Every structure is written in C-alpha cells, then in structure tokens.
Amino acid sequence: MAKRKFRIVKRENNIPVLGVCEYCSAEFVADPATIGQPKDGHAHLEKQFIAHRCKRLDARKNVVRIVA
Numbered sequence: 181m182a183k184r185k186f187r188i189v190k191r192e193n194n195i196p197v198l199g200v201c202e203y204c205s206a207e208f209v210a211d212p213a214t215i216g217q218p219k220d221g222h223a224h225l226e227k228q229f230i231a232h233r234c235k236r237l238d239a240r241k242n243v244v245r246i247v248a
Contacts, residue, residue, distance in 0.1 A: 184201055184202070184203045184204075184229075184234055185201070185202040185203060186199055186201060186202075186225075186226060186229045187199065187202055188222070188225070189207075194218060195216075195217075195221050196210060196218065196222045196225055197209065197210040197221065198210070199225040199226075199228070199229060201229060203234050204235055206229075206232050206234070206235075208225045209225075210224055211224045
C-alpha cells in the first residue's frame with residue numbers, strides 16, 4: 181500500500197478548513213468551534229486524517245464501472 185499523505189486544500193483567513201487524503205481522496209472538514217484558532221483547526225483535521233481508513237477502489241474496477 182502506498183503511503184497516505186495529508187494536504188490542506190482550503191484556508192480561510194489563514195485558518196485550515198478543508199483537508200484531503202491524497203491517496204484515497206477522503207475529505208476532512210474543520211470543526212466550527214476551531215475556526216478562530218489556526219493550530220486547533222489543523223490539529224482537528226489531522227486527527228480525522230489519522231483516524232480514517234483509506235478505501236481506494238482498484239483501477240480495474242473503476243474501468244468496469246465506466247464502461248458499463
């Protein structure tokens with residue numbers, strides 16, 4: 181399995197509000213309570229990333245779905 185990678189995709193007023201797993205494209209949204217605090221917002225997103233399990237579809241299965 182390839183390494184998972186966390187990336188911040190969207191910031192508002194330099195505060196992270198949306199993150200994504202680059203391996204499986206799972207999205208993580210900031211908690212509204214942490215929007216005023218940049219460090220807490222990033223920590224909340226990172227906790228979600230660490231807790232999730234990647235569910236990436238096999239490329240061959242995707243092709244079958246597209247063709248069908």
